Amino acid sequence: MLDYVAPPVGGGDPVPDAEMTVAAVPTTAGTGSESSPAAVISLPDRELKVGISSRHLYPDLAVVDPLLTVSLPPAVTAASGMDALTHAVEAYTTRRFDAKPVPETAADRPDYGGRTAVTDMYAERAIELVGGSLRRAVNNGEDVDARRDMSLGSLLAGMAFTNAGLGATHAMAYPVAGENHTPHGVTVAALLPSVMRYNAPTAFDRYGRIAEILGESVDGVADREKGERAASAVERLADDVGIPPGLTELGVEESDVPRLAEKTEEIQRLLVGNPRRVDREDLEGIFRDALRR
Numbered sequence: 001m002l003d004y005v006a007p008p009v010g011g012g013d014p015v016p017d018a019e020m021t022v023a024a025v026p027t028t029a030g031t032g033s034e035s036s037p038a039a040v041i042s043l044p045d046r047e048l049k050v051g052i053s054s055r056h057l058y059p060d061l062a063v064v065d066p067l068l069t070v071s072l073p074p075a076v077t078a079a080s081g082m083d084a085l086t087h088a089v090e091a092y093t094t095r096r097f098d099a100k101p102v103p104e105t106a107a108d109r110p111d112y113g114g115r116t117a118v119t120d121m122y123a124e125r126a127i128e129l130v131g132g133s134l135r136r137a138v139n140n141g142e143d144v145d146a147r148r149d150m151s152l153g154s155l156l157a158g159m160a161f162t163n164a165g166l167g168a169t170h171a172m173a174y175p176v177a178g179e180n181h182t183p184h185g186v187t188v189a190a191l192l193p194s195v196m197r198y199n200a201p202t203a204f205d206r207y208g209r210i211a212e213i214l215g216e217s218v219d220g221v222a223d224r225e226k227g228e229r230a231a232s233a234v235e236r237l238a239d240d241v242g243i244p245p246g247l248t249e250l251g252v253e254e255s256d257v258p259r260l261a262e263k264t265e266e267i268q269r270l271l272v273g274n275p276r277r278v279d280r281e282d283l284e285g286i287f288r289d290a291l292r293r
């Protein structure tokens, strides 16, 4: 399998078409793997998690059955649910499709091709479903209505980000999780509000819309306040489902920031989708903001 992981960890070979049916049966509601070309594997001896991405990994069949998630413990429900929310928010605010290089043919069209009116639709609905049902799914795992909303929300968020792309939150989360062994959903939830505050000036109306979908009124609110409302609505949701606020509680310290920013800068695959340009110094600033929360 390591042959197909990107260098320097693996050999970087393209995944061959194995001509087998890929069937995905999610037992959590969060990753969106049932609609994405990505697979993540753990390498415990190297304390690393790495991804493999290929068109051949798109499931031919996905069985998204919320009943398979009713026995998920609250902490896993909360973390995976915040991952789904992060997928939706990042897909909704990533660069637009026409701000990315135009492919020569449809076959050259990359995954993560930028947001469109269609991916917006999936993302908005996913934010609504997760924002409206995650608390209930965490409080009572057997609330099947809440579980159904979460499974659907996760699927739609997966369809949104697979087509649109992600942003700085996911890029920054990889080095943090690699060093501190924190669950992916917990890590992105700790970073997302700070990234939203940084990105908000690029599209205040989009952030106002996210705030509204999460139940915040933005009537008559000044533009610069809209990003703040959206970020604090996300913080409240994370807080209500027991996710630690900010990076300090995940074991990250001030002295880690320059190294984490340096490692994040290498993840251009995700950073190119971030709506606002980020250099090393910007990343350090966002990490520090997430530490203080």
Ligand SMILES: [Fe+2]
Residues within 6 Å of the ligand: 031, 083, 086, 087, 170, 184, 188
């Ligand atoms: Fe994720």
